[in-house]
Amino acid sequence: MSQRVPVELSKAYRLMNHGPTVIVTSHHGGRSNIMSAAWAMPLDFDPPKVAVVIDKSTFTRGLVEASGEFVLNIPSRALARLTVDVGNESGAQVDKFAAHGIAVAPGAIVQAPLVEGCLGWLECRLIREPHIQQAYDLFLGEVVAAWADPAVFDGAHWTMDEGGKRSIHYVAGGQFFEIGAPFHARDDKS
């Protein structure tokens, strides 16, 4: 089981500000699904909003449109292979949770599940913008609850370090970068 502590909503953008790849979970009508998304970002601070690209071909899309909810889960490297696998399979063909033995926990507000072992979780309510959903596969959400693993996020700041769990940043073809060393701009010479 992941440890999970609440993140103040005004600080929730920090979970995604550095550009991690996310796992999108969704639930509607008794079916849950899980997919990966490298194209996700914060959109506002407070109330926090996010943007994520969800392709028309995905089973997730129907669940998100029908339920008006989704969760963005921030995986660590231990979930890298799963992140690739759930991006290559469709929930229309397979129950990916069962196929991969994915452990989940309930969210506080939305019905979509939280994936165990992640670094952070953003429960989101869809902000319906049908034109950009249709034209660009672009989905906006308001973050209504946020959580983090206290081993890597202390409530307002990442504490990821070398040797510990860190976020992963997808490139293409199964290739990722792990996030590296933290630094402060003032400590570098300009």
Place this chain on the structure above:
Amino acid sequence: MSQRVPVELSKAYRLMNHGPTVIVTSHHGGRSNIMSAAWAMPLDFDPPKVAVVIDKSTFTRGLVEASGEFVLNIPSRALARLTVDVGNESGAQVDKFAAHGIAVAPGAIVQAPLVEGCLGWLECRLIREPHIQQAYDLFLGEVVAAWADPAVFDGAHWTMDEGGKRSIHYVAGGQFFEIGAPFHARDDKS
């Protein structure tokens, strides 16, 4: 001077897929400007599109709306302090290029300049979507030319490694992560 080689448009998304913080440059009516943006992501593969958040308070926003163009520059750690500084100042008050001695080069297609010393550059034409620009400060663009420093991107793949130039990923308050080690998901145990 940065080395700069063209990136095939169908591969341009890879420059941003891992979530780097970007520098947005713009130009209209004899004025150029430069700001930073942590909230930027790819939106499509081919033709490549991007999304970026440009706040109403920024001078950049007027230049982008008037010209219909912008450039997303991907800075390395050597530009971290500049990235913070140009995010804290407004082009309405100061010519940030002059104030910081920022070296630029012309783009191939758009009028906004390319910032020297970056890892990659995406020249973009604004896709006008007035509702989401107004409601969410969200700007979409089609990438019409892309470039990379061949020391870190070989035409289709990042070759950033430890000790070399790497992308930076902003969190808050002057704090960044540098991108870390590359890995392939199949090489990790699942």
